Amino acid sequence: MDAELIAAVRRFNRTVTQRVGALDDEYMARGRPLAQARLLWEIGPGGAEVAALRARLGLDSGYLSRLLRTLEGDGLVTVGPADQIGGDGRVRSAALTETGQAEWTELDKRSDEFAWTFLEPLNAHRRQRLVAAMAEVERLLVASMVVIAPCPPSDPRARACVRAYAREVARRFDAGFDPALSNPVHDDALVPPAGVFLLATLNDEPVGCGAVKLHRDAPAEIKRVWVSDAVRGLGLGRRLLGELERYAADRGWNAVRLDTNRNLTEAIALYRAVGYREIEPYNTEHYAHHWFEKSVPDGT
Amino acid sequence: MDAELIAAVRRFNRTVTQRVGALDDEYMARGRPLAQARLLWEIGPGGAEVAALRARLGLDSGYLSRLLRTLEGDGLVTVGPADQIGGDGRVRSAALTETGQAEWTELDKRSDEFAWTFLEPLNAHRRQRLVAAMAEVERLLVASMVVIAPCPPSDPRARACVRAYAREVARRFDAGFDPALSNPVHDDALVPPAGVFLLATLNDEPVGCGAVKLHRDAPAEIKRVWVSDAVRGLGLGRRLLGELERYAADRGWNAVRLDTNRNLTEAIALYRAVGYREIEPYNTEHYAHHWFEKSVPDGT
DNA sequence: CCATATACCTGACCTTAGTCAGGTATATGC
DNA sequence: GCATATACCTGACTAAGGTCAGGTATATGG
Incomplete structure (x- = not known):
């Protein structure tokens, strides 16, 4: 194990993932509990099956149900039977209401704005370099x-x-x-x-x-x-x-x-x-x- | 705003900061509440003044006191007057006990191991590239x-x-x-x-x-x-x-x-x-x- | 058609994180 | 030496995240 490389990765984890991650969460949440915001985001404009949401977000089945009930109560989401023809009658599917769509769009916009805060202070050349370096990190982390x-x-x-x-x-x-x-x-x-x-x-x-x-x-x-x-x-x-x-x-x-x-x-x-x-x-x-x-x- | 660059930054935020950040937290926590683990870490082998901890971790004064009491109760930390000669008598300073030192060392080791999981699957050349790209991202994010x-x-x-x-x-x-x-x-x-x-x-x-x-x-x-x-x-x-x-x-x-x-x-x-x-x-x-x-x- | 599995749900419960309003002891400006 | 500020503390409280043990309705293999 090369101590210098490890130190560099740790510094990166600390300054980038921790700090940026926390900020990203704040942007996402908008006053709403983070778990709800994330769920709303994952449902997305096209809707999603409950099981898929559970898998993607890694949530407990009971917890997810409760989150869905809250979003339903707030008029952001409707949950109904997944209407695949001849599909499994137990499977249910969540979709955004009109209000929910608006909220999702807002989240999307804010996510864009947040990303822009990283790019904005840089000139065009450095922006390209940042994006290239991010892509490189992403790609190489994939291995692990x-x-x-x-x-x-x-x-x-x-x-x-x-x-x-x-x-x-x-x-x-x-x-x-x-x-x-x-x-x-x-x-x-x-x-x-x-x-x-x-x-x-x-x-x-x-x-x-x-x-x-x-x-x-x-x-x-x-x-x-x-x-x-x-x-x-x-x-x-x-x-x-x-x-x-x-x-x-x-x-x-x-x-x-x-x-x-x-x-x-x-x-x-x-x-x-x-x-x-x-x-x-x-x-x-x-x-x-x-x-x-x-x-x-x-x-x- | 260049949509392609923004999309790249968002992808990075999602896959790298969210995922790596969450894993890093888990590694850090080791069954202990994350806030406690972070505090223990920040106190460090050399000890730290309470005010400094409050500033670095951005914690509420009362909350920090309670966390310190818990760590004291677990025999990991001692809090006493900061013994600067002629110093401010209100200021208090936290230091690790022997058990606390051992725990800190363990956290440090685990942090190293976690960093190593990113490097381990790569060959020497790609390790260098990963570290270089991380440093570049870090540096360019500083601007924002x-x-x-x-x-x-x-x-x-x-x-x-x-x-x-x-x-x-x-x-x-x-x-x-x-x-x-x-x-x-x-x-x-x-x-x-x-x-x-x-x-x-x-x-x-x-x-x-x-x-x-x-x-x-x-x-x-x-x-x-x-x-x-x-x-x-x-x-x-x-x-x-x-x-x-x-x-x-x-x-x-x-x-x-x-x-x-x-x-x-x-x-x-x-x-x-x-x-x-x-x-x-x-x-x-x-x-x-x-x-x-x-x-x-x-x-x- | 029966036993068993599965998808989702509800209710009860717990821990963690965090806020807020005071309280005590020390410091500081006048 | 008095009023005020500061450093840290305690107690009371809340919200959020999350677990677990069942419960209901549908599916599936024999």
Whole structure:
């Protein structure tokens, strides 16, 4: 741990996040309790389902209900059944009344004004620099906010990742990608104890994935490592690979291997960088040009 | 107002300040109420006077007393008379007990760990970039956190600024600076209605100043514009000049003038940039080589 | 159709944060 | 030495944030 870097981050946390965060809250609140203001904001002009609000704001179900009743009492919000056709009759949905819309617009305006207080004292050149630096901080902090956790391959978020993976290889392989020509991977093989599917999420949105199959009497096999464009270049691929290797190692496997297409050059570079070495083909995957193996240290 | 820049700042506020700020609080709190944890932190290994804590944390006097009693009750802090020799007998000072010291060290360690969570997933190169971007954001946000307000020239913070100003010109003038050779400025001339002294503060620390004398039957005269190294290059000098000009204009003066030394090149560049034009000498200031004047629009 | 799960709700309750009106002891200007 | 200000304190009070144990209505798997 580099003490100087840590000190710099701490200074930033103190002066920027604490101070700006507190001011932002004040602007947002406008005399109203902050929790109410935030909720009003999250409901937004388009309305939102109660469950979604609960998840986004991380509130207790009872607490959220009470907040909604208060906003209803103030004539800012109406809560009614979510009117999806044939939808779940228990689900309810909150929408802004006309007064609520006006209030939301006011909040939006004040948020703009608050942001402007940072830009206003600067000249055009420094404004650009500030915004660029903010974007850089934001992007690099994203790396620490990505959560990697096991997930059933049947989960809609997992499916979304695999579809994105397929779309990407279709775009990059020389002759597209036809799943029928490729060795199939069954869900069952990616569910413990046969293997695992890891999902990487950023604020609960899927941004990457990876899977490993624990073959009987053979090295474990890594499949479907994919990282969303939004978070590429932040070391997520490396982290996913590491977690998959550790998963296999912890369960007694001492080597992992994988196949890949020659067009995925950054992936190949990554494999080499983290210690994979090229081996003879161990399967007949139609789209593979390279096969790699890495021995993984015992998990004990 | 540039909508794109504003949107970028708002995104930053949302993802960085809100999220990181909230996490930082959690780390800090460790099960203890946040206000207590913050107070414990602010007391620090060296102890602190109660008044200083009140100012730094912005707490109500009664509330702070109660927090101190709680920490005392938990055996973390002792509060006793501030033992300055011949000091004010009303002033009291808080210090950490041994347990309190241990707790403080733990908070410090956790703060380090929290900062490390941002750095850890990045490689060395990106760590440097993150820290550099954070420093840039911090520096540019400072501009919006500087508060300019009138202040009696006898205020200790005003005196500190004027001393810093004198030190700086002593360093930069060709033959040093001897106040006895320079036209004196009396405090009375910088107190309304004769004139005003403006103090620029950042978190209540003085970081700049400027004064204007409202001469009878003559243009107003700007004196002692100084900006601390810590905030130089953020447009504070320009802001101070603008406020001084407005002060004079609002009171019926339609021109301001000032004298300056040839070595203060950035100041001279600033004067020209904001509309001052060079005039014949209007006084016999020993250290002046240039005299400037600007007409200021009526305040009505 | 029954058992169980889920989505949302209500009521009871608690802690934390913070304000305000005095109170006591010391300092300060005249 | 008196009036007034100041530094810190106590007690009474309030609002906000939040938890928890049920309750009701709808969904779901067998």
